[in-house]
Amino acid sequence: MNNIVILTGAGISAESGLGTFRDAGGLWAQHRIEDVATPEGFARDPDLVHAFYNARRANAAGARPNAAHHALARLQREWRGSVTLITQNVDDLHEQGGSGDVMHMHGTLAGAVCGQCQHRWPAPQEMATDDTCPACHAPATRPDVVWFGEMPYDMDIIYDRLAMVDIFAAIGTSGQVYPAAGFVQEARRAGAHTVELNLESSGVGGLFDETRLGPASQSVPLWVTDLLSSQSTKRADF
CATH class of the missing domain: 3.40.50.1220 (TPP-binding domain)
Incomplete structure (x- = not known):
């Protein structure tokens, strides 16, 4: 074996x-999954999604392995x-x-991906909707995480x-x-x-x-x- x-x-x-998205009082409890963890939610309000993942990135930065x-x-x-x-x-x-x-x-909070050309690079601590891809320069930056509905x-x-x-x-x-x-x-x-x-x-x-x-x-x-x-x-x- x-x-x-x-x-x-x-x-x-x-x-x-x-925390998990089932925990009461955590980051996930403040938002609907459909709004912050789906491609449709990102298309509707990318500012909200970036703010959510910026907060998750900051939270993870202070965590240590157990x-x-x-x-x-x-x-x-x-x-x-x-x-x-x-x-x-x-x-x-x-x-x-x-x-x-x-x-x-x-995926990982430490990564960013271009929604247009799929180029990947290390994510900064904070990401914004108008960030451009370093490869194709399109303003299509998103966190390199897999959302509900994605493979x-x-x-x-x-x-x-x-x-x-x-x-x-x-x-x-x-x-x-x-x-x-x-x-x-x-x-x-x-x-x-x-x-x-x-x-x-x-x-x-x-x-x-x-x-x-x-x-x-x-x-x-x-x-x-x-x-x-x-x-x-x-x-x-x-």
Whole structure:
């Protein structure tokens, strides 16, 4: 069982101070998703969307990785096999925690993209509607994040990894947003052992072979320690 695929969601970053769109009182609670996280919302009011993502970028700039992020980086370093880390999050806490080769299927707050020519570049701390693309100079700058109704990034690579996975883990995800909510079914078809680590069982919790409930900062380090211990035990048996 050498190939691990891990999907992380907003729950892993919540303990670092970054709220989910289901949290009351946070940035998401002040706006309708349709207004700030869809292509149609951006077309209607780009100033509002830029202001929203400027606030998210500022919020993320003050966040620091927690024990769960550090544990996954340890797993990538010490596991004798492949560890594919896929995140639905647009923050960089996995990278800050020491992980490499993170697949941001929903893009990243650190990126900007031109809606006209698709050129990409590092986003400034604040973006505005009249910002021009450094490549084609069109005033079509937007955050390089995947909004509702858009296709997530790297799906071909993700499905290829899921087809060969031995252990699949979903951490801090709601199980309500597709296509990510369907990853556990893909992993089961590949014969993988599936694990959910969450505060409470998700909408697809019944599809997992194993469920570990509790804060990610506690459950993830314990799971990683168990995995690495089992690897050491198997090695000692030879």
